[in-house]
Amino acid sequence: xxxxxxxxxxxxxxxxxxxxxxxxxxxxxxxxxxxxxxxxxxxxxxxxxxxxxxxxxxxxxxxxxxxxxxxxxxxxxxxxxxxxxxxxxxxxxxxxxxxxxxxxxxxxxxxxxxxxxxxxxxxxxxxxxxxxxxxxxxxxxxxxxxxxxxxxxxxxxxxxxxxxxxxxxxxxxxxxxxxxxxxxxxxxxxxxxxxxxxxxxxxxxxxxxxxxxx
Amino acid sequence: xxxxxxxxxxxxxxxxxxxxxxxxxxxxxxxxxxxxxxxxxxxxxxxxxxxxxxxxxxxxxxxxxxxxxxxxxxxxxxxxxxxxxxxxxxxxxxxxxxxxxxxxxxxxxxxxxxxxxxxxxxxxxxxxxxxxxxxxxxxxxxxxxxxxxxxxxxxxxxxxxxxxxxxxxxxxxxxxxxxxxxxxxxxxxxxxxxxxxxxxxxxxxxxxxxxxxxxxxxxxxxxxxxxxxxxxxxxxxxxxxxxxxxxxxxxxxxxxxxxxxxxxxxxxxxxxxxxxxxxxxxxxxxxxxxxxxxxxxxxxxxxxxxxxxxxxxxxxxxxxxxxxxxxxxxxxxxxxxxxxxxxxxxxxxxxxxxxxxxxxxxxxxxxxxxxxxxxxxxxxxxxxxxxxxxxxxxxxxxxxxxxxxxxxxxxxxxxxxxxxxxxxxxxxxxxxxxxxxxxxxxxxxxxxxxxxxxxxxxxxxxxxxxxxxxxxxxxxxxxxxxxxxxxxxxxxxxxxxxxxxxxxxxxxxxxxxxxxxxxxxxxxxxxxxxxxxxxxxxxxxxxxxxxxxxxxxxxxxxxxxxxxxxxxxxxxxxxxxxxxxxxxxxxxxxxxxxxxxxxxxxxxxxxxxxxxxxxxxxxxxxxxxxxxxxxxxxxxxxxxxxx
Numbered sequence: 001x002x003x004x005x006x007x008x009x010x011x012x013x014x015x016x017x018x019x020x021x022x023x024x025x026x027x028x029x030x031x032x033x034x035x036x037x038x039x040x041x042x043x044x045x046x047x048x049x050x051x052x053x054x055x056x057x058x059x060x061x062x063x064x065x066x067x068x069x070x071x072x073x074x075x076x077x078x079x080x081x082x083x084x085x086x087x088x089x090x091x092x093x094x095x096x097x098x099x100x101x102x103x104x105x106x107x108x109x110x111x112x113x114x115x116x117x118x119x120x121x122x123x124x125x126x127x128x129x130x131x132x133x134x135x136x137x138x139x140x141x142x143x144x145x146x147x148x149x150x151x152x153x154x155x156x157x158x159x160x161x162x163x164x165x166x167x168x169x170x171x172x173x174x175x176x177x178x179x180x181x182x183x184x185x186x187x188x189x190x191x192x193x194x195x196x197x198x199x200x201x202x203x204x205x206x207x208x209x210x211x212x213x214x
Numbered sequence: 215x216x217x218x219x220x221x222x223x224x225x226x227x228x229x230x231x232x233x234x235x236x237x238x239x240x241x242x243x244x245x246x247x248x249x250x251x252x253x254x255x256x257x258x259x260x261x262x263x264x265x266x267x268x269x270x271x272x273x274x275x276x277x278x279x280x281x282x283x284x285x286x287x288x289x290x291x292x293x294x295x296x297x298x299x300x301x302x303x304x305x306x307x308x309x310x311x312x313x314x315x316x317x318x319x320x321x322x323x324x325x326x327x328x329x330x331x332x333x334x335x336x337x338x339x340x341x342x343x344x345x346x347x348x349x350x351x352x353x354x355x356x357x358x359x360x361x362x363x364x365x366x367x368x369x370x371x372x373x374x375x376x377x378x379x380x381x382x383x384x385x386x387x388x389x390x391x392x393x394x395x396x397x398x399x400x401x402x403x404x405x406x407x408x409x410x411x412x413x414x415x416x417x418x419x420x421x422x423x424x425x426x427x428x429x430x431x432x433x434x435x436x437x438x439x440x441x442x443x444x445x446x447x448x449x450x451x452x453x454x455x456x457x458x459x460x461x462x463x464x465x466x467x468x469x470x471x472x473x474x475x476x477x478x479x480x481x482x483x484x485x486x487x488x489x490x491x492x493x494x495x496x497x498x499x500x501x502x503x504x505x506x507x508x509x510x511x512x513x514x515x516x517x518x519x520x521x522x523x524x525x526x527x528x529x530x531x532x533x534x535x536x537x538x539x540x541x542x543x544x545x546x547x548x549x550x551x552x553x554x555x556x557x558x559x560x561x562x563x564x565x566x567x568x569x570x571x572x573x574x575x576x577x578x579x580x581x582x583x584x585x586x587x588x589x590x591x592x593x594x595x596x597x598x599x600x601x602x603x604x605x606x607x608x609x610x611x612x613x614x615x616x617x618x619x620x621x622x623x624x625x626x627x628x629x630x631x632x633x634x635x636x637x638x639x640x641x642x643x644x645x646x647x648x649x650x651x652x653x654x655x656x657x658x659x660x661x662x663x664x665x666x667x668x669x670x671x672x673x674x675x676x677x678x679x680x681x682x683x684x685x686x687x688x689x690x691x692x693x694x695x696x697x698x699x700x701x702x703x704x705x706x707x708x709x710x711x712x713x714x715x716x717x718x719x720x721x722x723x724x725x726x727x728x729x730x731x732x733x734x735x736x737x738x739x740x741x742x743x744x745x746x747x748x749x750x751x752x753x754x755x756x757x758x759x760x761x762x763x764x765x766x767x768x769x770x771x772x773x774x775x776x777x778x779x780x781x782x783x784x785x786x787x788x789x790x791x792x793x794x795x796x797x798x799x800x801x802x803x804x805x806x807x808x809x810x811x812x813x814x815x816x817x818x819x820x821x822x823x824x825x826x827x828x829x830x831x832x833x834x835x836x837x838x839x840x841x842x843x844x845x846x847x848x849x850x851x852x853x854x855x856x857x
Contacts (some may be wrong), residue, residue, distance in 0.1 A: 174461075178461075188492050195308055
């Protein structure tokens with residue numbers, strides 16, 4: 001069963017206290033009667049140890065907490081890097097957002113972002129299985145077109161721009177997500193092929209196109 | 215009469231098809247964005263008389279460039295009976311979205327898959343019957359340059375039935391609810407289907423918004439509410455979401471319809487790579503410049519001019535005409551109108567035919583060949599980085615290079631540049647530092663045989679181009695331009711196309727030049743009779759002498775007001791008679807190169823950029839040309855250089 005949003009947030013807070021700040025346990029006498037805490041204890045994510053009502057993460061709880069933190073910080077990255085969210089709103093929005101990143105979605109987002117190591121506030125993002133895979137194949141999976149190897153087939157993953165004018169040009173060239181693309185040269189201008197057409201563009205346009213090697 | 219409109223992306227062969235259908239010639243070239251003006255022609259198809267309208271290239275019904283805006287306006291205003299969407303068969307996936315937009319808009323459409331030969335070469339096999347079924351419209355394959363498929367197209371035009379199926383739900387947009395809500399709020403009638411109007415509104419199309427605002431006085435507020443709500447729902451611009459959903463549908467269709475075979479790497483492809491690679495590309499560019507020089511500068515401006523000037527005019531026409539005129543007209547004053555120093559025939563027509571014509575003709579032959587091979591976009595791509603420094607982008611290569619042919623034409627073509635800022639900078643630089651072929655030819659002839667003079671001239675003019683471009687781009691507010699350009703395949707130019715194109719251009723040019731040259735002769739004659747000419751000459755002699763030139767050269771500069779090449783041709787006469795040489799010759803040539811644009815270019819600048827901008831440019835250029843000439847003179851004489 002899935003945990004409530006509140007329970008996930010508690011796990012997150014615990015992870016930060018217990019693992020990142022190495023306190024081992026955490027006092028939460030105030031929260032003792034909280035419904036979410038009781039629920040977490042019942043499901044075996046945490047243990048409440050008398051006499052001082054110290055909360056300890058179980059092994060299962062620690063894994064889940066780690067995953068919650070990972071989702072939260074990935075969500076922050078996503079909001080800042082891709083969706084260009086205002087800094088002030090990042091934390092608040094990603095608190096809501098993280099709860100949607102279940103069932104491997106977090107790994108996809110992580111891959112999409114190129115397995116970032118830290119959140120926008122500089123805190124570490126716990127690794128997922130995808131990060132370990134990526135390290136074994138040391139290439140970046142998603143990169144701007146400007147970094148793609150010449151003559152290497154790739155597929156467009158997304159376009160990173162909010163400029164309507166630039167988007168419109170990319171649409172006109174047929175450079176849309178899911179389209180196959182090959183970079184033919186990068187100097188003096190970037191030349192790429194989409195379908196059977198070749199286009200010359202400048203660095204500004206080329207760096208809006210994010211691709212995944214196939 | 216049936217009205218048929220040809221639409222499609224740039225460089226897919228709309229103009230060739232137009233020519234094939236109407237048997238009328240419009241300029242065709244292998245670079246995107248040639249059709250700035252809308253051509254109309256008549257055609258008899260079977261029993262039906264048709265008017266065919268050729269439009270500038272458009273990628274989408276949501277316009278970004280001026281050309282696209284023009285093309286869409288035609289679709290909206292002409293109420294076509296039939297739209298022929300011409301596409302490049304190699305690029306179905308990229309071009310079908312526009313077909314779908316046309317269908318969604320409710321235009322009766324025929325799809326022409328053009329350039330089938332290249333598609334076959336690339337191993338693309340298209341199942342046309344299936345595509346017809348998917349789209350529900352006639353699909354014709356064609357190679358319009360050879361005329362293949364034209365007969366079938368005519369047949370399909372005749373048998374076209376107006377009853378079209380509904381394309382309402384051809385694509386199921388995620389914005390379906392909003393679209394339907396807006397559709398229901400649109401009460402008046404539109405030249406596009408209400409669905410398309412709604413879609414364009416959602417995509418923030420200003421022109422359509424204005425149209426709707428005007429026609430839906432009562433509902434506009436509610437429409438706007440729907441739009442705002444929809445916009446809030448998406449992070450990305452809605453135009454992007456719509457494009458994605460359309461592309462999805464297109465991909466489905468294309469996957470079913472197109473089969474790919476392995477294609478061979480052709481010689482063209484290898485050559486194409488070489489022209490774009492910086493290590494080979496720049497040498498190839500220099501080679502082309504060299505060949506251009508040999509053909510236009512040597513063969514055109516020297517051998518041909520020499521022959522026409524000295525032999526044909528010098529030995530035959532001038533003595534013959536002078537003899538006739540002097541024997542029939544006893545008055546010296548009237549004789550002067552036709553012959554002698556500034557006569558219509560001995561000066562005006564001689565300049566036009568013997569000096570200008572061979573140069574312009576050879577230049578346009580060369581330019582047409584370069585154009586048709588598809589080299590220009592490659593040059594644009596090589597030079598973009600440098601052009602960015604002067605506030606332009608690679609695209610501006612086309613008007614600038616064309617400017618070396620005729621600056622007036624080039625100013626007209628600057629309209630294809632995207633921002634107003636680029637258009638102003640390009641027009642300004644064209645007026646200042648780009649000599650047209652006629653002027654260039656005469657300059658080459660003037661400086662021929664003295665490599666140092668030539669090198670200094672190139673150096674000074676090029677530096678002025680870069681420096682002034684840089685300063686203008688610094689002074690003018692506005693965003694930096696973004697460069698993107700389709701690179702078409704290299705094609706072997708077709709001789710007949712090159713010749714007709716050269717012919718139409720030279721014809722355009724002569725029509726422009728002849729009256730002006732004759733008028734100049736007449737004005738000079740009037741000026742001489744009334745002594746006004748002498749007064750102007752005396753006035754002009756001041757700035758001319760300030761920059762160290764003999765006062766006789768004032769004549770050439772006075773001519774220069776009519777046309778720059780006319781002025782340069784005047785210098786040619788001075789050099790031939792030994793008045794000008796060495797440093798003063800160089801100074802005169804530099805000043806003349808930068809000198810104010812000819813009347814035709816000036817009036818084109820007024821037309822395209824407005825009177826104020828044009829006057830500002832001229833007001834800067836006139837003193838500036840003399841200033842630069844003066845500085846060069848000062849430096850060279852102070853250094854004691856003799857050339």
